[in-house]
Every structure is written in C-alpha cells, then in structure tokens.
Amino acid sequence: MSTEPALMSLTSVAHAIADKTVSSREVTQSCLDRIARWQPRLNAFMAIEAEAALKAADAADTVLAKGARHGALHGVPLAHKDMYYEAGKVVTCGSRIRRDFVATTTSTALQRLKDAGTIRLGSLQMAEFAYGPTGHNSHYGPVHNPFALDRITGGSSSGSGAAVAARLTFAALGSDTGGSIRMPAHFCGVTGLKTTVGRVSRAGAMPLSQSLDTVGPLARSAQDCALLLGLMAGADPEDPTAVAGPLPDYIAATTGSIKGLTVGVPTAFYVDDLDAEVAGVLDATIAMLKREGANVVQVELPDQRQLTAASQLVLAVEAAAFHKRWMIERPQDYGPQVLMRLQNGLAIPGVLYLEAMRWRGPALAAHLAAVADVDAMIAPVSPIAAPTIAESDVGNGPDAEAVIQRLTRFTRPINYLGLPSLAIPAGFTRGGLPVGMQLVGRSFDEATLLRIGAAFQRATDFHDRAPAFT
Template structure:
C-alpha cells in the first residue's frame, strides 16, 4: 500500500478512510494538490471544485466520527466525465452547444456513487458529445497523456483516462459506445471496464447511440472496477433498457485464482497488423496467463470487419438522429470533425439501418458459438501505442483519418455485440508508453473478466506504475 494517499487504489483508500487511518480531508487535499500540479499540463478537468470538495470531505469526516458511515465510498473524492448530469451543475458534454447547460436532475450512475458516500472533485474533459476517439476537442483543447504530453489519451473519455493515470482521481465514470473507455485505458495505462449493454443504467447520461452506449468505470485496478460495478449495476425505472439480470458478487470474483480459466486467443484480425511492441506485449501477456494457471485456446471468430462496420453504421445514424435539431439550427457551433461525422449519419438509408439492427442477433449467436469453450477472449485494445496529438489531428494532418481508423478497429465489434470487455495495463513500449490488453467476456458475466484481470494484476505491476511530471 502506498503511503501517499493520492497514489493508493480506490479500494485501498476507501478502506483507509473507513478505518480512520486517513481522513477524507487528507485524501481530498492530496488529490487537489496533484490536480494543481498536473492540470496545466494535461487539461484533464473541465471544472475543479476545490472549496466544495474540501467542505464535503470535512462533512464526511464529521459523519464518520459520529459512527455514520454512508457506504463503501464514504469520503472518497472522485471526478467523472462531463456528460453525467448532476442537479445544479453545468454539464457541457464537451461542447459549445451545452456550455451553459445546467442539469435539473442527477444521473442514476452518479446518484448511486453519491449514495455510497463519494464526494465530488469536479468534472472531467471529454471529446465533443463523446464523438471522437482521440482526445481532441475543438472547443476546449486536447487532453494530454501523462505518459507523454505530446501523445493522445484516447477518447471520448479523455479526461477520465488522463486524470486516473496521473492519480488526480481514484476512478472516473466514462462511457463506451465504440471503445471510449477501453482506448483511454490502453493509451493511459489504467484499467477500464466496458460493461454489458444494459448492465448499468444510462438515465441522466448524455446519449450518443441508443443501441450501443454503455456506462462503466476507469480506475487503477480490476478490483476497483469490481467495487464500482457492484454499486452501479442493476435495474432502474428511469431506464427501461437497464437489465434485471442478477448482479454478481464482483468483489468476490476478483479474489479467485486464475487456475482453471480458459482464455481464447483469436487466430486472425486481433493479431493482424500489430505494431511490433504490441505483438511482444501480447505474447508476454499470454505467457503470464499460462504461468498463473490459465488454459490458452485458439479461437476462430466470425468476420470482425463486418461487426466493426455495423457498429460504425449504427453509431452514425443514431448520433445524427439525436443531433438533428442542432444540426439544422446550430451547425456552426460544432467542431469540424464532429459536424462532418454527424452529417454523414444523415445520409444512411433507413433500410440499411434496419438490416444492420436485424443482424445483431445472428452475429451474437455466431460469436457465442465460436467462443463456447472459453471463459473470455484476449485481444489487444489497439494495434498501436498512443500516436501523437499532431499526427491524429483531423484537419491538420493528412494521415489523421487513417490513424484514427486503425486505432479503433479492435474495440467496435464488441460494442456491436453488446459484450463486456475489461482493458488492463499489460506493459510498456521501449519509449515508455503504456499498452493495454482487453478481456472480452460473455453477456452479463463481468465477474469472469474481472477475476482474470485481478489475477493478472496480482502477477504483474504494470497497473502500479505512476507517470512522473516532467
């Protein structure tokens, strides 16, 4: 356990506050100190609420002194992607259009964390309307990667990935529609959980694509993600797509050993066209999993390129439908890249959209059949480490679109199928950039991928590495 409060994991710091080894005030001040150091370099926060956070921390300490523990996150300071509505707070959604939007209600996800005792540090930067995979934002500037300030964080949960990696917050809610939790986890060296479609309520979270959006955490460890998922998961009368499927004991799952687990490694697509260092880290990850007792089985998956294309099509149409009024009334208030992507969605024929929706069932059935003998599938999150902000800047770099298409190709198929996937830090390039691997699970079986991720993290220390402010 780290002696510096801000460097502890979420689980560790929550236990330390509950046991009164640390006060919420101490922990919150430690986080705010790091925010003051790092924010000018990272641009990870949209709003910093230092005074209110310290006041809430003092109230949490006073409550605990009277024996009133509010829940598993009592007094833990957190910040989240600026797309989760909180009553009375400005929620920009990373946009100019909603720069002054004040929420009148609180999202279910945030409310459940608040009910567990968490306190608010502020809100985190994001791609405009969550529609960008790199971390660029035409209105508020790019978010920077703490492992290389000239490198992207991944998006759209850019501030979440950057802030968790730099130890400015112990965890952060992100959202994953085409990879927006897993890519920041991969590029920033943190753990990110894309949940099963419907596992966590989306009520009060800015919509992008009704058929693909999922809510999930970015945190230091798989254990932290398990703690948060246990608080977030479950049905919600405010969101009829939130499933009534039983909520598993995710924390108990993280204590189980790797022995006996069967992990599939794809024979194609996810192992094709990898940067040499990503390929090396994939091989090393497989070796660790074997050593810890997992059985590695090669699996032949259905054509993932079709799944990726289907995800892109659904996202384009549904995002355009949500934004149609603003596209007509306020096109000048969008960034150029987001405007172009939204306008492209308006051109997709209705028949094509319906055919793509109808194919989801057969596609998922084919995937289930192909992976019936394994508990999870292992794959890189992206075929490359973080590219530079400059080379992935659409409009200023002629090769940017090709870079973006390449870095998102391994995440979109999982969104189309609605499956859960856990991204874990798996190594570093020789230049010191993190690389993540994803564990793709069965529907509503987050417990299995959290079990594997936690066991992998007990055997490695990549998740404990902390970037240094140059």
C-alpha cells in the same frame, strides 16, 4: 514508499478513510494538490471544485467521527466524465452547445456512487458529445497523455483516462460506444470496464447511440472496477433497458484463481497488423496467464470487419438522429469534424440501418458459437501505442484519418455485439508508452473478466506504475 494519499487505490483509500487512518480532507487535499500541478499540463478537468470538495470532505469526516458511515466509498473524492448529469451542475458534454447547460436531474450511475458516500472534485474533459476516439476537442483543446504529453489519451473519455493515470482521481466514470473506455485505458495505462449493454443504467447520461452506449468505470485496477460496478449495476425504473435480477459478487470474483479457466486467442483480425511492441506485450500476457493456470487456446471468429462496419453504421445514424435539431439550428456551434461525422449519419438510408440492427442477433449467435469452449477472449485494445496529438489531428495531420481508423479497429465489434470487455494495463513500449489488452466475455459475465484481470494484476505491476512529474 510514498505516503501521498492520492497514490492509493480506490479500494485501499476507502478502507483507510473508514478506519480513520486518513481523513477525507487529507485525501481530498492530496488529490487537489496533484490536480493543481498536473492540470496545466494535461487539460484533464473541465471544472475543478476545490472549495466545495473540501467542505464535503469535512462533512464526511464529521459523520465518521460520530460513528456513522454513508457507504462503501464514504468520503472518497472522485471526478467523472462531463456527460453525467448532476442536478444544479453545468454539464458541457464537451461541447459549445451545452456550455451553459445546467442539469435538473442526476444520472442514476452517478447517484448510486453519491449514495455510496463519494464527494465531487469537479468534472472531466471529454471529446465533443463523446464523438471522437483520440482526445481532441476543438472547443476546449486536447487532453494530454500523462506518460508523454505530446501523445493522445484516447477518447472519448479522455479526461477520465488522463486523470486516473496521473492519480488526480481514484476512478472516473467513462462511457463506451465504440471503445471510449477501453482506448483511454490502453493509451493511459489504467483499467477500464466496458459493461454489457443493460448492466448499468444509462439514465441521465448524455446519449450518443441508443443501442451501443454503455456506462462503466476507469480505475487503477480490476478490483477497483469490481467495487464500482457492484455499486452501480442493476435495474432502474428510469432506464427500461437496465436489466433486473440478482447480481454477482464482483469483489469476491476478483479474489479467485484462474486455474482451469480457458482463454481464447483469435487466429485473425485482432492479431493482424500489430505494432511489434504491442505483439510482444500480447505474447507476454498470454505467457503470464498460462503461468497463472489458465488454458490458452486459439479461436476462429466470424469476419470482424463486417461487425466494425455495422457498428459504425448504427452509431452514425443514431447519433445523427439525436443531434438533428441542433444540426439544423446551430451547426456553427459544432466542431468541424464532429459536425461532418454527424452529417454523414443523415445520408445513410433507413434500410441499411434496419439491416444492421436486424443482423445483430445472428452476429452475436455466431460469435458465441465460435467462443463456446472458452471463458473469455483476449486481444489487444489497439494495434498501436498512443500516436502523437499532431499526427492524429484530423484537418492538420495529413494521415490522421488512417491513424484513427487503425487505432479503433479492435474495439467497435465488441460494441456491436453488446458484450463486456475489460481493458487492463499489460506492458510498456521501450519509449515508456502504456499498452493494454482487452478481455472479452459473454453477456453479463463481467465477473469472469474481473477475475482474470485481477489475477493478472496480482502477478504484475503494470497497473501500479504512475507517470512521473518532471
């Protein structure tokens, strides 16, 4: 077994630093060594801050040597999607418009991780303004999948997915508005948690869609996601949509058995038009959950196509509203595909937007009625494994739009409903590409999803498989 610290999980490396079996400097240097090797291939980082990271690691080791510890992640180096504001740091949001934007405040989610003792390795690449599902970026180039460099990572948290998969960071914040955590998790073979709207504060995170945006982690395992969620979740005076109240013990949830839990499998939509290998992984995942003691039943859901359409409409209007001034003053500074998507949002009548917003409550009620007898639902994240960067490049690939519509169809309904979803690595294609499944739960019941995901990961090793550097 390798003794390379960067190959440890977030949970295990935090414990190792606390126990002084490895130093923060050793861990940080291990990550930086891997970054130096992988970054030219992946283009996963927007900025690498090696000198500052090592200085912070030395400071963390000095604190530990004096018998103190700043938090559960003391001395653990992390990097995050370049849309989380940190005071004094350039935050590009993957764009030309904000190439030189220096934040004056720090996002709540990022601050809570800093308060837990983390140190900064740099910032991670992303789709321009988080408005793209593949990992392409016309300003900074595409991010490459570490399992196959000619393949997409998924977006918009492209750098987060690639960096966690290649073991360049132990975890990374992403965001999920239409699948931007779950798709990189699926395509890159990592675990990603889309939280319930209101579970984690969005203050200081670049907005895309005010009613759909969610903050969440990508990490190696459900246990690691539970650790991060527990540190970030809860009320925030800077974000009135962040829900107050007691929080579950997410870490404890990951230790529980799933014996007696009921998992629902949709009878339609999420099982339609699947690539044969993705369908095989779904069947194998269901079989494993049964072996672990879960009851698996079929569920009939309302028409998910309507939810997808409503989600796209809401996203288009809210994104256009946020970008209106820049579209008027600086249209030339957008990538052509992002500008086109934003301009389309301006053409949607207000009546249609209000109807889509008004229908969310009844749609959620109908969904909850359909899944009333199950603890969670399981479905593929996408009907296909990662397509190539070329064939999904809008403007160059002749069928790119059709490819993109297909790969995003299973994620958008969950965003519209505001529900939590955990994407877990569940297998590989014969060609070695990762395949993920998503567990979908009830509002604010991330704990059950983490419980199921952790049980599945105790019985499998898909989440432990790292890409080879060849």
